[in-house]
Amino acid sequence: MLLKYAKRVWDSSSSTWVEIAIVHMTPEHAQYWDAVIQPAIRTIGNQERREGKKPSRADHNWHWTRIRVLLPLAQSLIKRRCRALTILLRRDRIWQEPWEAGPPKPEDEPKAIPAAMVLLIESYPWLLPTARKRQSTFTWFMAAAPKKVLQGLGVFATPSLGSILLDTALITSMALGYRGRMWLHANRRGGQRLFDYYSKKCNLLNVSDGFPLPSGSLSDGRHFYATSKIAKQLVNGLKQNRTL
């Protein structure tokens, strides 16, 4: 049976299920992200710089409109397909622009706010060497909006979406017939925090420094992967998230 993408997420802060919608990313989502979410991410990074640290978020300089538009186009030149997905959260009827003072505005209808974005390469050579050439899904770009920004935009329930982002990559791999084989690179800018997130929180496996990659280059030790077995475990762990 074909598994579906998640439809809800458990929000531990409010102890409730929060409805989400995973949709194909439109240029409008990317444009909204660049206009509203990305400046806030940059502000966080700049604040860290002022404190003498490096920006901790890997997506500090990302430009989602370019990622959404140019990268799938580039991959199509070498006959590869990308999948861009947006996780939307619901904003209630009453909200307030974060930069505007005054009373909150009433809205005609609830709006869908982009809360996380992911770009995958649907079919990419599998990381591990095998007798027969195998394909897998490569998770290329992944970002979740800071909770404070979403709350400022009027989204009151802001659950963590990291596991859902990873789940979309695994489900995509399964739907395409790659049995959940997926791999990714933890951007160096993300530092130890991102490394630990993938290895400890997501339970992904890590290849050692100098491991030969399918492209011919060597790994810097920050490549992570999910085998079919791990993918199955991770996907089964989110079974409840697939129903409303």
Added chain:
Amino acid sequence: MKYAVSLDDGSEREGHRTPAEEVTLEMLSRRVWALAQMDPTTVADILGGDEGIPLPDVSPSNLAPEKLLRPWDSVVRASPEALTDRQYKKFLQGEDISSEAIIESDMARTYAAAKNLEISSGIISVLVLLGLLVAFSIVKSPASKEAALIGGALVLAFTVVWRLFQSAMRYVVPRRSLETVITELTVLKARAKEDAVIQRAQAEQLKSLEVEVTRVRAEAAEARAEAAHLRARRTS
């Protein structure tokens, strides 16, 4: 929504590209080709680096962020299944494919169900015919043979007529729905064009109103200054 830098082959446009457009397109294609040659990790490093590589601006529109948001109720969830070639082309062109993807997968499911039904009905008719043939060979009475022959001929005739009817329906029904879809698409396209024209007109109107407001404000400021000057003269 199409991008500021168009990805079409120019067949839909009248006239030729301006030199500036050509330069942008050439730069875009060169950059995209360079990105295609790179390892994904390298691309991520470049796009995430402080310097990055100069890439053309591909913002789809100048709409205010709030105008880019869709109502929650109109959201259509994506299916993990692979997109068709046509859908993927649309995705590359920056069009929203969510609703279409659902319609197409529904159509595929209906088609598969119809095909299954067709196969089972074919098997049943063959079995009935075989049964009659066996009965025909077993029964020795000429009267029964005649009845079996007539029955068999009737079943065969019915099967042929039914198949012809099905073939006709297979041609007529999709054609009709295709015509409806094409008509709807034409109407939608026309409406989108109209909306764009209206939006442009409204934007122009807004701009002229803003100019007017600036002018009136300047005049009011001048009048205020004049009044203050007169008042000062009167008091002195």
